[in-house]
Amino acid sequence: MTKIIKGGNLPAPGQVWKVAVVRGASGGGVPEVEAAVLLLDATGRVRGDGDVVFRDRRAHPSGAVRLIGRVQGEERRVADWLEIDTARVEPGVERIVITASSDEGTFGQVPGLLVQAIGAGAGERLALYEIEDATTEKAFVLAEFYRRDGAWRFRAVGQGYASGLAGLAEEYGIVGGAPGVVPGPGPVQIEGVAKVPVSGATVESPVARTPEPNAPTPGLAAPALEPPAPESEPPAPAPKAPxxxxxxxxxxxxxxxxxxxxxxxxxxxxxxxxxxxxxxxxxxxxxxxxxxxxxxxxxxxxxxxxxxxxxxxxxxxxxxxxxxxxxxxxxxxxxxxxxxxxxxxxxxxxxxxxxxxxxxxxxxxxxxxxxxxxxxxxxxxxxxxxxxxxxxxxxxxxxxxxxxxxxxxxxxxxxxxxxxxxxxxxxxxxxxxxxxxxxxxxxxxxxxxxxxxxx
Incomplete structure (x- = not known):
């Protein structure tokens, strides 16, 4: 996995990606955080309410983006998991923006905020970006998938908004304001999660252990750049209907x-x-x-x-x-x-x-x-x-x-x-x-x- 910094970007080959928004769980002075995804056109604006995916609208009508759910590990770490299928993104969508917001406090109060992207098919671990400079912001654009020369790329954004959801709504043309934090069922407790370093301490997290840059993952071979070619077999005529x-x-x-x-x-x-x-x-x-x-x-x-x-x-x-x-x-x-x-x-x-x-x-x-x-x-x-x-x-x-x-x-x-x-x-x-x-x-x-x- 590549650990990138703010502004860093890298290719995101077309496939289904699972994206985790990870942070410390709410409580004890840590505010509740809600993840959401915005699908933007060439002008950088949503085309309508359907282009906002969040807890009360968990899937985009195209099927390109859906909110899978929330999991919690030990040591009070929580992750919202999203699924993004770039192959199903409509031609009119140029960017898929991953956001987080809170109406209970600022992101300076949220420990261990990071975003991670993993290939859902071959398991390719694309990138991890840690947000380490949050202060008074109440909303964040964490990262985005965007089109460049006909291909998809992933970028660490790290743009905060002290004005919170109102700032997001104004920036991206969300009529009536952006979706807020919605009360819902608590996260699921899960044993057996891997460890990542946060603020100098070792804590439990739903994301995989992050190696040093360019270091191989212990016990795992690097994923193949291309899937293996299918075995040849005699062709058969394709019927016009099932x-x-x-x-x-x-x-x-x-x-x-x-x-x-x-x-x-x-x-x-x-x-x-x-x-x-x-x-x-x-x-x-x-x-x-x-x-x-x-x-x-x-x-x-x-x-x-x-x-x-x-x-x-x-x-x-x-x-x-x-x-x-x-x-x-x-x-x-x-x-x-x-x-x-x-x-x-x-x-x-x-x-x-x-x-x-x-x-x-x-x-x-x-x-x-x-x-x-x-x-x-x-x-x-x-x-x-x-x-x-x-x-x-x-x-x-x-x-x-x-x-x-x-x-x-x-x-x-x-x-x-x-x-x-x-x-x-x-x-x-x-x-x-x-x-x-x-x-x-x-x-x-x-x-x-x-x-x-x-x-």
Whole structure:
């Protein structure tokens, strides 16, 4: 990872980036801080309210930016995690600005403020920038992704505003003022986080250990500049539309679904869509309003992405995003019922299959489960402690685990249980009383979950 200073910039090759805004947790004289992202046009202004992503608007309509959630490590360190997919940024957007603000105090009172960018796919650690000169500012532009000669770059900005959100709103054309700090649920306690130096002391942080500039990361090979070329295989003709194959519903779906499953979504007959290569299409089969799951499969290797592009959704969702060979995974989708679901599949000339199933087909967590890649499980037991482990495949994998209650309004409305680059240790997190859907949102490798009730 490159540690850069204010004004420093470097190339940010097009991919999905995970960005952490890290600082000391609020309390004891430290004010609450809220991260937000602004998407700016060529004039340096937002085009409308949708170009402001924050806690109450967690995803941009294009799907290019979303707020993943907040995690807290030991020694009172907290991070807001964002996801930025430069490939999905609209042509009219020239800059993606990462900001932080507080209406409870100044950033001179906030210890250990830094921003870090990590590649979500190959795990490439792009940059880390520490803000060390904060004084009376109430809002900050920390960093930005920006276009230069047709490519993306990342820059450490470090521009503060003593006028706070009003200054941000005036600078970037936010009508009615910028989003303020919104009260919400507390951060999730997570064990097994790495260490970074802050103010001469060693504290726990959700970010990975930062080596000296130009020093190799211990025990890890440098990430490849280019992904390995896909293995050659005989070409196959690409159909103009995905093939639809009806299947019989699962055993649970044939009868009455469990009460817990019914709280999340209605039952329906399972069906399969199969295709080859990249395409965008509408799912013509009727889907009920609420949650359901989609099993994704892709033969061969190379990049594989399945994304929902229904513009009426409050946030777009990646159903699959991987480079694993012969990939199989399951993800959670919530349909708003306002219009047919529209999907975009982007594999490099490979066969793929999507199987749509109701929540009643989801297996129960029970006392534990094992698997690989993305998955969804149903917890119907009492409150307790969940222990999660990941055996990664590839360099610097990201591990993300979420929970959803029946009141969740979408896949963006879950509670983050684990959300950080995997550091090789186990994670112990509280799990509320069921019914709760547990989603393994990101896990490049074999994972295991064990549940222990506490009451």
């Amino acid at each position: 093939r639809l194959t009806k299947t019989q519903p699962s055993l649970r779906a044939k009868g009455e679904p469990s009460l817990a499953a019914a709280l999340f979504g209605e039952d329906f007959a399972e069906f399969v869509l199969e295709g080859y290569g990249s395409m965008e299409f509408t799912v013509d089969e009727p889907l009920p309003t609420g949650f359901f799951v989609v099993d994704t499969e892709r033969s061969g290797d190379g990049s594989f992405m399945v994304e929902a592009v229904d513009e009426t959704k409050p946030g777009l969702d990646l159903l699959a995003h991987t480079r694993l060979k012969d990939f199989k995974g399951r993800t959670l989708v919530r349909h708003n019922g306002a219009s047919p679901l529209r999907l975009r599949v982007s594999p490099p000339d490979r066969a793929w299959k999507l199987t749509f199933r109701p929540v009643s087909a989801v297996g129960e967590l029970g006392r534990g489960a094992e698997g690989s890649g993305r998955a969804v499980l149903l917890h119907t037991g009492p409150a307790g402690e969940l222990t999660a482990r990941l055996r990664p495949e590839g360099e610097l994998p990201y591990f993300e685990l979420e929970s959803f209650t029946p009141r969740a309004r979408g896949v963006w409305d879950g509670d983050a249980l684990v959300s950080q680059p995997h550091n090789g240790r186990e994670y112990r997190v509280p799990l509320p009383k069921g019914p709760v859907l547990v989603r393994v949102a990101e896990a490049e490798g074999q994972w295991s979950l064990k549940f222990r009730p506490t009451s």
